[in-house]
Each structure stands twice: as structure tokens, then as C-alpha cells.
Amino acid sequence: MLKNVARDVSLPALILDVHAFDDNCKKIAEMANGKSIRIATKSIRSVPVLKRVFQSNSIFKGLMCFSPNEAIFLAEKGFDDILLGYPCWDEGALIQIAQFNGNGTQITCMVDSSEHIDHLKEIAEKVNGMFYLCIDVDMSTKFGSLHFGVRRSPLKNEEDVIQLALKIKQSPRIKLLGIMGYEAQIAGVGDKMPAQHLKNPVIAFMKRKSITEIKVRRKTIVQALEREGLQLAFVNGGGTGSLDSTSKEEIVTELTAGSGFYSPLLFDYYRNFRLKPSLFFALPVVRKPAPNIYTCLGGGYVSSGPHGKEKVPQPVYPSGGKLLPFEGAGEVQTPVYYEKEALEIGDAIIFRAAKAGEICERFNEIVCLADQQIVDRYHTYRGEGKCFL
Numbered sequence: 001m002l003k004n005v006a007r008d009v010s011l012p013a014l015i016l017d018v019h020a021f022d023d024n025c026k027k028i029a030e031m032a033n034g035k036s037i038r039i040a041t042k043s044i045r046s047v048p049v050l051k052r053v054f055q056s057n058s059i060f061k062g063l064m065c066f067s068p069n070e071a072i073f074l075a076e077k078g079f080d081d082i083l084l085g086y087p088c089w090d091e092g093a094l095i096q097i098a099q100f101n102g103n104g105t106q107i108t109c110m111v112d113s114s115e116h117i118d119h120l121k122e123i124a125e126k127v128n129g130m131f132y133l134c135i136d137v138d139m140s141t142k143f144g145s146l147h148f149g150v151r152r153s154p155l156k157n158e159e160d161v162i163q164l165a166l167k168i169k170q171s172p173r174i175k176l177l178g179i180m181g182y183e184a185q186i187a188g189v190g191d192k193m194p195a196q197h198l199k200n201p202v203i204a205f206m207k208r209k210s211i212t213e214i215k216v217r218r219k220t221i222v223q224a225l226e227r228e229g230l231q232l233a234f235v236n237g238g239g240t241g242s243l244d245s246t247s248k249e250e251i252v253t254e255l256t257a258g259s260g261f262y263s264p265l266l267f268d269y270y271r272n273f274r275l276k277p278s279l280f281f282a283l284p285v286v287r288k289p290a291p292n293i294y295t296c297l298g299g300g301y302v303s304s305g306p307h308g309k310e311k312v313p314q315p316v317y318p319s320g321g322k323l324l325p326f327e328g329a330g331e332v333q334t335p336v337y338y339e340k341e342a343l344e345i346g347d348a349i350i351f352r353a354a355k356a357g358e359i360c361e362r363f364n365e366i367v368c369l370a371d372q373q374i375v376d377r378y379h380t381y382r383g384e385g386k387c388f389l
């Protein structure tokens with residue numbers, strides 16, 4: 001489907017294989033085990049793409065946003081049931097959210113501390129608005145001195161959560177709706193990584209142990225809240241990489257997924273599922289500095305997180321391409337080595353990024369292809385003039 005891209009599309013371009021994308025929507029819906037799925041917008045970063053996911057299956061309900069201004073932007077576009085996945089402090093944006101909520105939209109803010117609650121309470125009182133809240137619970141696991149998971153919420157057990165929930169209950173202007181626990185060590189860590197043959201089984205073992213532990217933790221917390229008379233509207237958990245295990249937890253009412261729809265490079269390396277790569281970028285070959293080396297314009301779209309080779313985009317079509325160790329994916333020039341391929345200046349080389357949503361910050365639009373044809377063009381957030389983080 002990507003063969004004639006250089007002929008039809010002006011390069012560099014971000015490209016969505018809509019058949020692969022739609023297949024991923026279907027597969028992810030099947031993996032949910034009947035629970036609803038909230039879409040992680042950070043991993044999508046395009047309004048028409050979000051709409052496409054919702055249209056694919058009614059199992060997709062609600063959004064998990066990454067910034068308060070993004071939540072407002074999406075609420076203005078008509079999306080409802082928006083959960084901010086991370087705490088925020090921006091008073092201007094929070095005032096708008098408090099007022100939106102007072103007028104019937106539901107934007108839920110994430111909290112994990114007394115400071116967050118006091119801040120939101122003061123804002124709600126000041127503007128006569130209200131906040132819906134979700135408590136973020138730490139889902140990391142300890143293996144001796146090793147911290148397996150991310151550093152986000154300080155709330156580790158039912159006592160921590162109840163203390164905060166009771167504080168929320170004291171104010172009529174803030175209302176607790178749910179709890180969220182993101183098991184990053186399951187959802188965001190591959191256990192089939194290339195060149196990690198010794199480490200992979202260790203990671204898989206730690207994941208299995210951690211899955212058992214967090215299942216108990218989540219259940220204990222929800223039951224303790226219920227004993228205090230605190231009923232939750234939702235219990236959110238997981239990400240694409242943990243759909244398999246989080247969906248099996250009875251206590252979880254909804255899952256979150258984002259990256260799986262585009263299925264970037266890092267999602268090739270999980271043992272328990274396989275989705276189809278659907279998002280690519282195409283760069284034009286603009287020079288041939290030596291036999292077998294084709295230098296493209298653009299390409300340095302390295303993904304976030306701990307630095308390593310696995311964060312670098314890779315050429316995937318024509319197959320057999322390799323980045324040069326000395327240059328990698330360069331800021332404006334990316335040489336690719338092919339032993340066999342004979343490319344011309346003006347041809348396209350197709351790449352995949354390591355992570356899902358970040359690449360959308362580099363392009364204004366996503367060119368949608370099906371059966372070698374351009375079938376649509378979708379704006380990214382950037383294409384709508386928006387930059388949220």
C-alpha cells in the first residue's frame with residue numbers, strides 16, 4: 001500500500017494505513033473482554049482519528065487527555081466524558097474546566113495529594129464551578145530495592161486512598177468519580193525486545209508477579225472505599241500493553257488504550273499480542289552520497305523515555321534499510337544504507353516511529369491511504385495550530 005507514495009503525496013508525509021488502523025480498532029475492542037475502553041489521546045493527537053476510533057465500536061467510551069487545555073479544546077469540539085490522566089495546576093485552564101463542569105460537560109481531573117484537592121476546591125469556590133475527580137493510585141511493584149513501575153502517585157494502599165477520598169467528600173464543589181491505576185511496568189514494557197535475550201524472561205517473570213499483586217491492591221482499595229460508603233462511577237486501569245491482564249480484573253470497569261491503534265515499533269515487542277503497524281512517515285531521498293547510501297530529508301523523530309536505540313525510528317520500506325551508526329535519524333538529513341535496493345533521488349523511504357502519538361507533533365496532517373489510494377487527510381493537533389505539551 002505504500003509503494004507509490006512518492007508519486008502521490010508530497011514528502012515528508014505522515015501516513016495512516018486505514019485498513020491496518022481499522023483492524024487494530026477491532027482487535028483492541030476484542031481484547032477488552034467486554035469492558036469499555038477510554039482512548040489515550042496522547043497516543044493519537046488527531047481529532048478525526050479519535051472520531052474514527054469511536055465510530056468503529058461502541059465499546060470505546062470517553063477520552064483520557066494529557067493536558068487541561070487539550071481537554072477544553074476537545075470539550076469545545078463536542079467530546080464528553082474526558083478524564084485528565086495526569087494532575088495539572090494551571091489556574092486559567094482549571095477555571096474554564098470548573099465552569100464547563102458546572103454547565104453539564106464532564107471533565108474529570110486527576111489528583112493524588114491534599115495540595116491538588118485544596119487547589120481545585122479554592123478554584124471551584126472562586127468561580128462558582130465544580131470539579132469531578134479521579135484518584136491516581138500507584139501500581140508499581142517492588143522487587144527488593146528495585147522499583148518496577150513509574151514514579152507518579154504517592155498513594156500506595158487503601159489507607160492513603162481513603163484519607164484523600166474522605167477529604168474530597170467534605171466539599172460540595174468537588175466530587176470523586178473514580179480511581180485510576182496505570183501499571184506502566186506491564187503496559188509500557190516489552191518482554192520480547194530484540195537483543196535482550198537474557199533480560200526478556202526476567203521481565204516476563206516480573207510482569208507476572210506484578211499482575212498478581214496489583215490485582216489484589218486494586219480490589220482491596222475499591223472494597224475499602226465501599227466500606228466507607230464511597231461508591232465509584234469507574235475504576236480505570238491499564239494501557240495497550242496490559243489489555244490482556246487488566247481486562248481480566250473483575251474490579252476494573254474500564255481500560256485505557258491509545259498506542260495500539262497506530263502500533264508503533266515498541267509495540268512489536270510484547271509476547272501476548274500483535275497489532276498491525278498503521279502509522280508511518282515517508283521521507284524523500286534527496287541525495288546519494290555514496291553507492292548504497294540514500295540520504296533523506298528529515299527523520300530525526302526520536303521518541304521520549306530512557307534513551308536507547310529502541311527509541312529511534314526505523315526504515316521499513318523498502319525493506320533491508322539500515323540507519324548509519326554515526327548519524328542515526330538526523331535533524332534534517334537521514335542517510336539509509338541498502339545493500340541491494342537501487343533507489344533514485346525523489347523516491348520515498350518509509351519509516352515507523354518508536355512511539356505512537358509524538359510523531360503527530362511533527363506533521364500538520366495525516367494522509368490516509370487505502371489500497372494505494374489517498375482516501376482522506378486528517379489534521380493532527382499541530383495542524384489545528386495546537387501544541388499542548
Ligand SMILES: Cc1ncc(COP(=O)(O)O)c(C=O)c1O
Pocket residue numbers: 040043064085182187188238239240241256257258259260356
Ligand atoms: C495514565 C495512563 N493510562 C494509560 C496509558 C496507556 O496508553 P497507551 O495505550 O498509549 O500505551 C498511559 C500511557 O502512558 C498512561 O499514562
